[in-house]
Amino acid sequence: MSHQQQPHTPSFPLERIALFSDAVFAIAITLLIIEIKVPSLPYEDPAFSHEFAKAMWEMFPEFVGFFISFSVIGSYWRAHHFIFNYAIDYDRKLIRLNTLFLLTIVTMPFTTAFMSRYLFFQPFLIYAINVICSGLFQIRLWRYITGPRNNLHSTLPKGLRLYKTAIPLATISCFFLAILIHALPLPGDWAAFSARMMLISIFFVNSRVSRYYKKRYQFTPKD
Numbered sequence: 001m002s003h004q005q006q007p008h009t010p011s012f013p014l015e016r017i018a019l020f021s022d023a024v025f026a027i028a029i030t031l032l033i034i035e036i037k038v039p040s041l042p043y044e045d046p047a048f049s050h051e052f053a054k055a056m057w058e059m060f061p062e063f064v065g066f067f068i069s070f071s072v073i074g075s076y077w078r079a080h081h082f083i084f085n086y087a088i089d090y091d092r093k094l095i096r097l098n099t100l101f102l103l104t105i106v107t108m109p110f111t112t113a114f115m116s117r118y119l120f121f122q123p124f125l126i127y128a129i130n131v132i133c134s135g136l137f138q139i140r141l142w143r144y145i146t147g148p149r150n151n152l153h154s155t156l157p158k159g160l161r162l163y164k165t166a167i168p169l170a171t172i173s174c175f176f177l178a179i180l181i182h183a184l185p186l187p188g189d190w191a192a193f194s195a196r197m198m199l200i201s202i203f204f205v206n207s208r209v210s211r212y213y214k215k216r217y218q219f220t221p222k223d
Contacts, residue, residue, distance in 0.1 A: 065116030159217030
């Protein structure tokens with residue numbers, strides 16, 4: 001298999017790996033909304049409006065979990081797509097690492113629903129560990145493909161390897177911080193609420209990290 005191939009024209013086996021991965025991402029991101037059940041409301045009851053508002057408020061944590069996980073899975077899919085743009089070869093270890101990474105993706109709809117339905121610490125911890133493991137496997141996959149001894153990647157722009165490692169590390173750090181916040185002895189559900197709000201900061205943090213590396217190493221928008 002030639003190693004002179006451009007990153008945007010992968011070989012057929014690599015294309016199969018990428019297409020299979022895309023299908024897994026698509027199913028996982030669709031299952032997120034399926035986990036949110038439509039409430040049963042007495043439509044003809046005079047108190048429908050009140051019951052509707054109450055039901056929507058009770059479902060608020062589920063929608064928060066859905067939007068967070070939708071964005072996280074979407075971010076991991078974009079990163080995965082980017083990673084395989086630079087892959088020009090593969091081996092069994094790459095397939096194994098990719099499969100383990102996808103394992104953490106397909107479990108996310110369940111852990112999201114679990115975390116959204118129960119505001120206790122343990123469900124949130126399970127969800128956070130799930131996302132952290134996804135980030136760690138993404139880093140491992142990226143560093144394996146770009147490892148100088150593996151001959152699996154095309155030429156990388158300067159600083160790109162560090163940049164694509166820093167982004168998932170920033171996400172992992174936000175989740176670790178959210179775990180610590182959730183463990184605080186705050187009254188009522190304030191710890192759970194604060195931890196979930198902390199996760200929203202991921203998008204701001206990733207934006208800042210991205211801006212820093214692109215400015216420092218002068219990446220093109222495609223990078």
